[in-house]
Amino acid sequence: MVSPAIALAFLPLVVTLIIRYRYYFVLFYRAFLVRVWQDCATGLSREERAFQYVLTNATPGDPDSILEAFDQWCSKVEFISNIGPKKGKILDRLLMEQSPMTVLELGAHCGYSAVRMARCLPLGARLYSVEMDQRNATIAEKVIRLAGFDDDTLIVSPSDEVIPRLRSDYGLETVDFVFMDHWKKCYLPDLQLLEGSGLLGKGSMILADNVLFPGAPNFLRYVRKSGLYEWRIHQATLEYIRGIRDGMAELVYQGIKGGRAG
Numbered sequence: 001m002v003s004p005a006i007a008l009a010f011l012p013l014v015v016t017l018i019i020r021y022r023y024y025f026v027l028f029y030r031a032f033l034v035r036v037w038q039d040c041a042t043g044l045s046r047e048e049r050a051f052q053y054v055l056t057n058a059t060p061g062d063p064d065s066i067l068e069a070f071d072q073w074c075s076k077v078e079f080i081s082n083i084g085p086k087k088g089k090i091l092d093r094l095l096m097e098q099s100p101m102t103v104l105e106l107g108a109h110c111g112y113s114a115v116r117m118a119r120c121l122p123l124g125a126r127l128y129s130v131e132m133d134q135r136n137a138t139i140a141e142k143v144i145r146l147a148g149f150d151d152d153t154l155i156v157s158p159s160d161e162v163i164p165r166l167r168s169d170y171g172l173e174t175v176d177f178v179f180m181d182h183w184k185k186c187y188l189p190d191l192q193l194l195e196g197s198g199l200l201g202k203g204s205m206i207l208a209d210n211v212l213f214p215g216a217p218n219f220l221r222y223v224r225k226s227g228l229y230e231w232r233i234h235q236a237t238l239e240y241i242r243g244i245r246d247g248m249a250e251l252v253y254q255g256i257k258g259g260r261a262g
């Protein structure tokens with residue numbers, strides 16, 4: 001039995017830790033505890049619950065109302081790691097400035113960022129979204145169609161299998177814009193796969209989310225050292241949780257080092 005005196009001595013430390021890491025507790029509570037509880041209570045997956053909410057609260061064919069419904073659900077009900085409204089605005093701005101004709105998304109989850117991007121693209125642009133989880137892809141497909149983007153292509157496979165086949169199976173010559181938002185450990189190998197496949201041209205932009213939290217240190221180290229990119233970090237906070245620092249890395253491919261520009 002711990003004596004009350006010893007317990008009291010540790011109290012300031014415990015209080016300090018709780019205050020200091022309160023946003024991480026909130027994240028753990030909303031992303032994990034609420035999810036487990038709701039999975040048992042509803043018999044539905046978190047993604048299916050989010051979709052039910054979107055179906056009830058958004059207007060079909062109106063992408064902004066679909067994004068708004070997702071944002072309300074993720075801020076007030078359960079956490080889902082969509083890019084969210086704040087970082088989403090940076091993504092919107094970059095897409096509108098770049099006007100890319102071919103866009104590749106790695107990690108579609110429920111289709112939030114796919115809808116977000118599709119509404120910013122110029123007429124005739126093509127969006128290829130890659131999602132390896134079949135259940136997530138089913139929801140993403142429904143969300144993308146609900147928003148009215150019937151021409152977007154959803155590829156259900158792991159990114160490292162899809163990237164080498166983009167040229168042969170989907171007829172892509174170059175990719176103008178890549179949005180990376182899948183597992184962080186895949187960022188570096190997939191970037192190198194894209195380089196090796198010749199799909200990046202001079203000026204192709206890569207935007208990688210969550211490079212500070214949960215973080216992609218190997219990816220950032222490589223980008224810094226490779227000399228292949230002009231790059232910057234957009235400082236932000238984690239989607240739907242203020243108080244946890246995060247950032248997105250914006251890379252612009254400069255072509256093959258010491259050789260012909262891509």
Ligand SMILES: C[S@@+](CC[C@H](N)C(=O)[O-])C[C@H]1O[C@@H](n2cnc3c(N)ncnc32)[C@H](O)[C@@H]1O
Binds near residue numbers: 133
């Ligand atoms: C953070 S969520 C994507 C959120 C989405 N981009 C958004 O903002 O709405 C990550 C998703 O990437 C998928 N994923 C992870 N690694 C992948 C890979 N190597 N290939 C394809 N999908 C992957 C996961 O199944 C998950 O659905």
